[in-house]
Amino acid sequence: MKKLLISSLIASIALIGCGQQTNSTKQEVKTSKEIVINGIRKSPLNAGSENLPKLDFNAPAPGGAKLIKKSFPDAPPMIPHSVKGMVPIKIGHNQCLMCHMPQNAEMFHAVPMPQDHFVDNFEGDKKKRKVAGSRYFCMTCHTPQANVDPVIENNFEKMKTKAGLQ
Numbered sequence: 001m002k003k004l005l006i007s008s009l010i011a012s013i014a015l016i017g018c019g020q021q022t023n024s025t026k027q028e029v030k031t032s033k034e035i036v037i038n039g040i041r042k043s044p045l046n047a048g049s050e051n052l053p054k055l056d057f058n059a060p061a062p063g064g065a066k067l068i069k070k071s072f073p074d075a076p077p078m079i080p081h082s083v084k085g086m087v088p089i090k091i092g093h094n095q096c097l098m099c100h101m102p103q104n105a106e107m108f109h110a111v112p113m114p115q116d117h118f119v120d121n122f123e124g125d126k127k128k129r130k131v132a133g134s135r136y137f138c139m140t141c142h143t144p145q146a147n148v149d150p151v152i153e154n155n156f157e158k159m160k161t162k163a164g165l166q
Helices: 002-034 096-100 102-108
Strands: none
16 A cells, blocks of 8 residues: 555656646747747748749750769769759659669760669668669759859868779
8 A cells, every 4th residue: 555655656746747847848949939040041940942042053954964073982973964854753753764774874875873773771682673762862862063152162172082983
């Protein structure tokens, strides 16, 4: 009986303590919404995308672009051509595959996808006949380039590359 009474008392104290913590957390959230934080784009961070700066993706059409040199060995290549009309990439719709699949790359004068893009890292490194799901959304690693004035100057110096790497 005594153990039951002590257990009930401890549970009650824990519940009261949790309830007070929840109330203080709600107050913190409430006050943080009142704070306006402006980022690089000069508008509140929770503002919609209509406030984003317009970017000039004035890149050449696919097939007419020079490769962009890599900043470091084993860096994923950047996309040197326009991606207009090719995005967003969705499940079952990836226009990059048309030119960059190994069997098509030579015909389109494109860089073929390496074999590691056909290995599923989530299924015990099982090699597949199709692009692995973890590699399907190209722009996770490969980025298109835009002509923009840098908001913050970049003093990055690329690493010296091994022979044969770009």
